[in-house]
Amino acid sequence: MNSQVGPHYCPPDQTIYIDLDFFGELQARFGARGGDFAEAYVIAHEVAHHVQNVLGISDDVRQLQQEHPDDSNNLSVRIELQADCLAGVWANSIYQRDGVLQPGDIEEGLDAAASVGDDRIQKTIQGRVTPESWTHGSSEQRVDWFTTGYESGDPNLCDTFSADL
Ligand SMILES: [Zn+2]
Numbered sequence: 001m002n003s004q005v006g007p008h009y010c011p012p013d014q015t016i017y018i019d020l021d022f023f024g025e026l027q028a029r030f031g032a033r034g035g036d037f038a039e040a041y042v043i044a045h046e047v048a049h050h051v052q053n054v055l056g057i058s059d060d061v062r063q064l065q066q067e068h069p070d071d072s073n074n075l076s077v078r079i080e081l082q083a084d085c086l087a088g089v090w091a092n093s094i095y096q097r098d099g100v101l102q103p104g105d106i107e108e109g110l111d112a113a114a115s116v117g118d119d120r121i122q123k124t125i126q127g128r129v130t131p132e133s134w135t136h137g138s139s140e141q142r143v144d145w146f147t148t149g150y151e152s153g154d155p156n157l158c159d160t161f162s163a164d165l
Pocket residue numbers: 045046049080083
C-alpha cells in the first residue's frame with residue numbers, strides 16, 4: 001500500500017482525504033473482502049481522527065511524541081487503535097438507531113480492520129513483520145478495539161492509552 005495515498009485526516013484543514021483506488025487495493029493486495037461497510041469502517045476511522053483532534057487528544061499525543069521520540073510509534077499505535085474503537089462506537093450507534101446495518105456488515109468492517117493491520121501489510125510488502133516499526137497496530141489489535149467500541153457503544157472504553165496492548 002502506498003501510504004502517501006492511503007486515507008488520511010488532515011488536522012489543519014479538518015478534511016478527510018480518500019483515494020478511491022484504496023478500496024480496490026485493499027481487496028487486490030491485502031485480501032480484504034470489501035463491501036460497503038468495509039468502506040464505512042475506513043471513513044469512520046478517519047472521522048474518529050477528527051474527533052480526536054477536536055477533543056485535543058491529537059495535540060497531546062503529538063506533544064508527547066516530541067518529548068519522547070522513543071515512544072513515538074507506541075503512541076501512534078495507541079491513537080490509531082483508539083480511532084478503531086471510536087469507529088466501533090459509531091457502528092454501534094447506527095445499529096441502535098434503525099436497522100441501517102445489514103447482515104454481514106459488521107463482518108465486513110472487522111475484515112477491513114484486519115486487512116489494514118501492520119503485520120498483514122508488512123508481510124505483504126516487505127515479506128516479514130517488524131513490530132517495533134508498527135504505527136497502527138496488528139490485525140488482531142485493530143479487530144479487538146473495533147469490537148470493544150462496537151459491543152459497548154461507550155467511547156469511555158476506548159482508552160487505549162492506559163490499556164495493556
Ligand atoms: Zn488512522
